Amino acid sequence: MLVDHSEDPQPSPTDDLPLVEKYRPQDMDSIISHTEILNTLTNFVSQQRLPHLLFHGPAGTGKTTTILALARKMYGPQFGMMTLELNASDDRGIDTVRNQVKSFAGTKNCFSKLPKLIILDECDAMIKEAQFALRRVVEMYSSNARFCLICNYVNRIIPALQSRCTKMRFSPLNPLSVLERLQEICANEQIIANEEGLRVIVSVCNGDMRKALNILESVWMAHRNVNIDTVYTTIGKPHPRDINTFLETALNNTFENTDRECWAMKENLSLSLADIIDAVHDRLIRIDFPPLIKCTLLDKLARLSFNTTKCDSERLQFLGLMGVLQEARLATIGMKETLERVDLQTV
Numbered sequence: 001m002l003v004d005h006s007e008d009p010q011p012s013p014t015d016d017l018p019l020v021e022k023y024r025p026q027d028m029d030s031i032i033s034h035t036e037i038l039n040t041l042t043n044f045v046s047q048q049r050l051p052h053l054l055f056h057g058p059a060g061t062g063k064t065t066t067i068l069a070l071a072r073k074m075y076g077p078q079f080g081m082m083t084l085e086l087n088a089s090d091d092r093g094i095d096t097v098r099n100q101v102k103s104f105a106g107t108k109n110c111f112s113k114l115p116k117l118i119i120l121d122e123c124d125a126m127i128k129e130a131q132f133a134l135r136r137v138v139e140m141y142s143s144n145a146r147f148c149l150i151c152n153y154v155n156r157i158i159p160a161l162q163s164r165c166t167k168m169r170f171s172p173l174n175p176l177s178v179l180e181r182l183q184e185i186c187a188n189e190q191i192i193a194n195e196e197g198l199r200v201i202v203s204v205c206n207g208d209m210r211k212a213l214n215i216l217e218s219v220w221m222a223h224r225n226v227n228i229d230t231v232y233t234t235i236g237k238p239h240p241r242d243i244n245t246f247l248e249t250a251l252n253n254t255f256e257n258t259d260r261e262c263w264a265m266k267e268n269l270s271l272s273l274a275d276i277i278d279a280v281h282d283r284l285i286r287i288d289f290p291p292l293i294k295c296t297l298l299d300k301l302a303r304l305s306f307n308t309t310k311c312d313s314e315r316l317q318f319l320g321l322m323g324v325l326q327e328a329r330l331a332t333i334g335m336k337e338t339l340e341r342v343d344l345q346t347v
């Protein structure tokens with residue numbers, strides 16, 4: 001039997017896209033945080049005086065999104081013709097860059113008075129020689145094009161290039177804005193999520209919206225429900241409940257008992273030492289130790305954290321952690337109630 005599907009609801013072309021792409025803001029108004037940067041850029045555009053730009057800052061904070069949204073705003077339907085985007089996955093030898101820039105910026109677009117825009121994404125991956133050569137390219141094509149260099153680490157960009165651009169730092173996104181954005185997306189996508197689960201995502205993403213959206217999507221795909229438990233299970237980080245038990249054991253027992261019980265816990269729950277150290281650090285800074293003791297403990301934890309990346313013996317580093325916690329125990333004798341007062345929430 002033939003079935004006529006012509007009346008069926010058509011899937012939207014964006015339905016298959018991952019959330020990061022589906023929710024990449026297309027215009028400047030949908031970009032969260034960075035109010036000052038957005039205002040400055042809007043002023044540049046309205047006065048038609050766009051300088052060369054250098055966007056820098058951690059991953060997932062909207063650098064690429066912002067320049068693309070700005071280009072759309074500036075050029076409207078001519079966006080495609082007026083913008084050249086090159087990134088690190090392309091061949092970044094200076095000859096290729098020079099040739100591409102030359103063939104793109106070497107001709108004027110007779111439909112527009114505006115300069116063209118050349119986006120050099122992930123610029124910090126360019127070798128120094130290429131960056132030196134780029135100085136000249138930027139100058140040669142200044143009458144016809146504006147450059148926007150984008151990178152994570154601005155100190156990897158040579159000073160001569162930096163000084164040719166207006167620098168803008170994209171800081172990690174504000175946690176509240178990330179939370180609100182996640183809630184909005186959940187409502188749109190009919191994702192079942194409670195606020196506590198979303199707060200955990202916000203705290204682990206450290207202001208990286210790409211990471212937040214990717215975690216949200218994985219948790220939802222894996223569990224069809226986003227809450228504290230499903231988030232921790234998916235990201236493989238220790239649950240705060242387990243860290244509390246771990247710390248309570250360590251801060252209330254002798255070295256031998258602590259070592260035996262905490263090691264068993266670590267093995268049974270398959271916790272990684274690096275994650276335990278991070279979580280313990282997170283708790284210890286919130287305990288009201290005398291300042292000198294606190295400084296010593298934090299310093300030792302920082303060293304341990306560094307050593308775990310360099311030393312193959314997890315057991316050795318684990319014993320180091322036990323040692324630090326014993327010191328904390330001796331400092332907390334008589335401070336039990338302090339420990340109970342510590343806010344054990346993650347966010």
Ligand SMILES: Nc1ncnc2c1ncn2[C@@H]1O[C@H](COP(=O)(O)OP(=O)(O)OP(=O)(O)O)[C@@H](O)[C@H]1O
Nearest residue numbers: 020023024031032059060061062063064065209210
């Ligand atoms: N400020 C923001 N407002 C709204 N969404 C954002 C913002 N920043 C990032 N995102 C989301 O994160 C995704 C990645 O952003 P984008 O590619 O702009 O990051 P980036 O700063 O260029 O990162 P990288 O340094 O890794 O290239 C976007 O698709 C978007 O969904």
Ligand SMILES: [Mg+2]
Nearest residue numbers: 063064065121
């Ligand atoms: Mg980018």
